[in-house]
Amino acid sequence: MPASVASRGRRIRRDPVLLGAIVVLWLLLALFVLYPLADLLIRAFSDEGRFTLEPLLSSLADSGHRAAFRNSLILAASVGVLGTALGFLFAMTAVRGGLGRHWLTALDAAALLPLVSPPFTTSIAIIFSFGPKGFISHYLLGLNNVSAYGFWSTALAETLTYFPIAYLTLRPILAAIDPNLEEMAFSLGGSRWRIFRTVTLPLCVPGFANAFLLLFAASLADFATPLILAGNSFAVLPTQAYLQITGMFDFKGGAVLSLMLLVPAAAVYLLQRHWVGRRTYVTVTGKVGQRSRSRATAPWTMAALAAATFAVAAVILYFYALLLYASLVVAFGANETFTWRHYHVIFTEGLPAIRDTLIIAAVGMPLGGFYGVLVGYLIARRRFPGRQAMEIVSMINYALPGTIVGIAYLIAFNDPPLALTGGALIIVACYVFRYSPTGIRATVALLQQIDRSIEEASASLGAGSGQTFRRVTLPLIVPAFFAGLGVVFIRSMTAISATIFLVSLSWTLITVRILENMTELALGPAAAFSVFVIVVVFLVVAGLSAVLVRFRAPAAGAAARSLLGG
Amino acid sequence: MKLLRFLAISLAGWLAGLAIAHAAETVNVYTIWPENYARPMFQEFEKASGIKVNFIRFSSGEALARVIAEKNNPRIDVLFGGPVETFAAGIKEGIFEPYKSPSFAKLPARFKQVDGQWTAIADDPLVFMTNAAFLKSNNLQPPQSWNDLLNPAYKNQLQMADARTSGTAVTRIFSVLEVNKRDEEKAFDYLKKLRQNVQLYTKSGGGGTLPVGLGQAGGGIFFIVDALETKAKGYDVVISFPKEGIGSSAEAIALIKGAKNPDAGKKLIDFATGAAMQSKLAEHKVNFVPASPDVKTDPALADVLKGANVFPIDDEYAGANRKRIVDRWVKEVLGPQ
Numbered sequence: 054m055p056a057s058v059a060s061r062g063r064r065i066r067r068d069p070v071l072l073g074a075i076v077v078l079w080l081l082l083a084l085f086v087l088y089p090l091a092d093l094l095i096r097a098f099s100d101e102g103r104f105t106l107e108p109l110l111s112s113l114a115d116s117g118h119r120a121a122f123r124n125s126l127i128l129a130a131s132v133g134v135l136g137t138a139l140g141f142l143f144a145m146t147a148v149r150g151g152l153g154r155h156w157l158t159a160l161d162a163a164a165l166l167p168l169v170s171p172p173f174t175t176s177i178a179i180i181f182s183f184g185p186k187g188f189i190s191h192y193l194l195g196l197n198n199v200s201a202y203g204f205w206s207t208a209l210a211e212t213l214t215y216f217p218i219a220y221l222t223l224r225p226i227l228a229a230i231d232p233n234l235e236e237m238a239f240s241l242g243g244s245r246w247r248i249f250r251t252v253t254l255p256l257c258v259p260g261f262a263n264a265f266l267l268l269f270a271a272s273l274a275d276f277a278t279p280l281i282l283a284g285n286s287f288a289v290l291p292t293q294a295y296l297q298i299t300g301m302f303d304f305k306g307g308a309v310l311s312l313m314l315l316v317p318a319a320a321v322y323l324l325q326r327h328w329v330g331r332r333t334y335v336t337v338t339g340k341v342g343q344r345s346r347s348r349a350t351a352p353w354t355m356a357a358l359a360a361a362t363f364a365v366a367a368v369i370l371y372f373y374a375l376l377l378y379a380s381l382v383v384a385f386g387a388n389e390t391f392t393w394r395h396y397h398v399i400f401t402e403g404l405p406a407i408r409d410t411l412i413i414a415a416v417g418m419p420l421g422g423f424y425g426v427l428v429g430y431l432i433a434r435r436r437f438p439g440r441q442a443m444e445i446v447s448m449i450n451y452a453l454p455g456t457i458v459g460i461a462y463l464i465a466f467n468d469p470p471l472a473l474t475g476g477a478l479i480i481v482a483c484y485v486f487r488y489s490p491t492g493i494r495a496t497v498a499l500l501q502q503i504d505r506s507i508e509e510a511s512a513s514l515g516a517g518s519g520q521t522f523r524r525v526t527l528p529l530i531v532p533a534f535f536a537g538l539g540v541v542f543i544r545s546m547t548a549i550s551a552t553i554f555l556v557s558l559s560w561t562l563i564t565v566r567i568l569e570n571m572t573e574l575a576l577g578p579a580a581a582f583s584v585f586v587i588v589v590v591f592l593v594v595a596g597l598s599a600v601l602v603r604f605r606a607p608a609a610g611a612a613a614r615s616l617l618g619g
Numbered sequence: 620m621k622l623l624r625f626l627a628i629s630l631a632g633w634l635a636g637l638a639i640a641h642a643a644e645t646v647n648v649y650t651i652w653p654e655n656y657a658r659p660m661f662q663e664f665e666k667a668s669g670i671k672v673n674f675i676r677f678s679s680g681e682a683l684a685r686v687i688a689e690k691n692n693p694r695i696d697v698l699f700g701g702p703v704e705t706f707a708a709g710i711k712e713g714i715f716e717p718y719k720s721p722s723f724a725k726l727p728a729r730f731k732q733v734d735g736q737w738t739a740i741a742d743d744p745l746v747f748m749t750n751a752a753f754l755k756s757n758n759l760q761p762p763q764s765w766n767d768l769l770n771p772a773y774k775n776q777l778q779m780a781d782a783r784t785s786g787t788a789v790t791r792i793f794s795v796l797e798v799n800k801r802d803e804e805k806a807f808d809y810l811k812k813l814r815q816n817v818q819l820y821t822k823s824g825g826g827g828t829l830p831v832g833l834g835q836a837g838g839g840i841f842f843i844v845d846a847l848e849t850k851a852k853g854y855d856v857v858i859s860f861p862k863e864g865i866g867s868s869a870e871a872i873a874l875i876k877g878a879k880n881p882d883a884g885k886k887l888i889d890f891a892t893g894a895a896m897q898s899k900l901a902e903h904k905v906n907f908v909p910a911s912p913d914v915k916t917d918p919a920l921a922d923v924l925k926g927a928n929v930f931p932i933d934d935e936y937a938g939a940n941r942k943r944i945v946d947r948w949v950k951e952v953l954g955p956q
Contacts, residue, residue: 117949117954180830180835181835184830184835185775185776185818185834185835185836187835200775200818202818202819280822284819285817285819285820285953296781296783296784296822298680298684299678299680299681299683299684299784300680300781300783300784300785300822301783301945302680302683302684302687302708302712304684304687383853384852384853384854385833386832386833386834386854387832387833387852387853387854387855388853460684460688463685463688463689464688467688467689467691467692468691468692469692472692474689474692474694475694553677553681554681554684554685554688556675557675557694558647558673558674558675558694558695559673561675569653569654569676572653572676572678572823572825573653573654573655573848574825574828574829574832574845574848574849574852575655576829
């Protein structure tokens, strides 16, 4: 709908709620995204007060850095494609598979495991399984001297770690496709394959694009997995940036390397906007009658899909059984006597970390969920000056590697009047602005499927934008709200790359304890902490789902069950 | 009954802790020593001085990055433990406040920075550590020479640290240089050959100890403190030394410029640089070699080191050439396949 800037401006002024929300959001984004980034840019590109491009030019001239840049793109694209495909497979099985309640719960649990685990767990499980003396490679297959390091293991670990994001993005979209559409195509004589290709797949395009974008950005910024699995010959940029800063003590060089990552992240983002933005994907119109059960997928296809899905799920479950085992023996690999000792350690010495982490996660969760839905709603539904800018700015902290976000926060918020370091607030802010983009993207993708006429009807009946949002839009995007909320909570329990720079003498985190345990060779407590994190996240997510099911009634767009599982 | 006693003791401890927290001074510390080594030392200090230690552990690079970022508003008073070269990098950033403890004068030159920017609290020699089962299945003796590690039996079996992130690795490379009489061509020739047998260069100095313990890797070169810890955890590993000799690196402590509790910080440095702390190392099974001439090395540790040819890395030579050598290592050894 073409509207001149002047008329948009007038419309906003008439709508104080909208205006207020936009102003507050911009203030927050300026403080927690733009200011640290600008501070960092100034440091990277200035030399004793003068502007210089020297660090950038010398980084680009280094052939090792160029190779790392290329490797990062290859890895991110592979993880994006593989993860989206795997997520779609899981989503198809969950939505169309006609699975019983218990099978569905098991599927959700397997899909969520990698997402809710602390860093390094997948990587370490892969080394234990496929390394030179791995359970699978050596003891089952009898291979000797295989290398578990390099591109394939890194891509595999990242795909398994991040595909649940694609699953969470795609599942509500698949569920929201009105079966009547496919039913119509079916009764018009289309073959199942043709319907899948011309109706189902195209309706998922915004979901694919969003999932790919999120996975691409997540892989681009991930440093923990390559740190362990990439080995000597497959360097990637986030790891290089981390090494540059913490190993070579070269802060400028590290900052420049990280900023190079913003270029591909922005490019993919603009591409997907261009690709997705021009079509409509409305299937929730408010005008639908009886919902029918989809016949568009053949039973044997479904059986094959389900078999593939459960094979992947079995691999994941096996990885985590290994983790549970490591937490229950004295010393994994050396003394495999059963013991509760490690759990005793984490609930005594580790108790402060557990308490701090839970407080921070509990505070960050609602803030992140609400922030995600609000930003997603504004950029998908509202026309106001600077809308695109807001969309891009809100993605920045997600796309940057954690090391750089952490250090930028540490520098930007160390001095008065903004002296936030040493407190809990800085960690909460880091989580909210770094991990809400999942909620934002989920909201946008869901809203693109919901016909505007529903909201227009509310507006024409005299409701203000606040009321329309609360009474009409919000119920429709509840699944996205809970997805965003869940991801922020999960990340608050599991992230490390940024927050290792933000923990302080008075506020520490479980993940930092896990890393510390790994340096102490205390695999047992590290595994016990990981198991604890997974259990807590599962309980919270299950709680959220229960709440969601209770308040689901008006959520026309949502599937029968919550996207958060169980 | 046991539970009751446990509760009573914890309650008493908690109350005592409250009393101390209110009455006493505190000192804020980033430690680079892993917590299991640092915690008992801080507890001894708390007992001896009544000053409470607030601490958190980071790897050397992360600790340094933080202290530099916090320069204008320091959050800590003392940087504790960690290889000397981290402190050398810190001097360039102007983050330390020179301070000479009472033990300063007694220490040999390699255990202190002339102006008192840092002082050594321990010494840490490198060792060869190999997996016992690996040696047995390949009919190998524990390596007794640097050249033993070039044996094709070790192909793709060694793990050791990456020189970009780890002081362990830098000490290792300078050891090879010293063994080759500082002939860089010969030394790099060896390092390139060694590269053929390396499965993985790890980010942290001790990163390879667990894989070696578990048999994921056959062996590697580590600091003695990490190697003995692996053994103490129950993994069947063998420690040996090359007959040509191997280097040792000092661990240091420093006062932070602009520290908010400088007096408490100085007391911790007095404690750590002297016999007060270093005589407790053995008791807590922390296998660093004491730096203070007043403290005898623990007999068990001395036994491991008996007959070993260990030499100190020349501080001045290493400091002057570190960056160039590491760059060359990245380019010529790590880079090409």
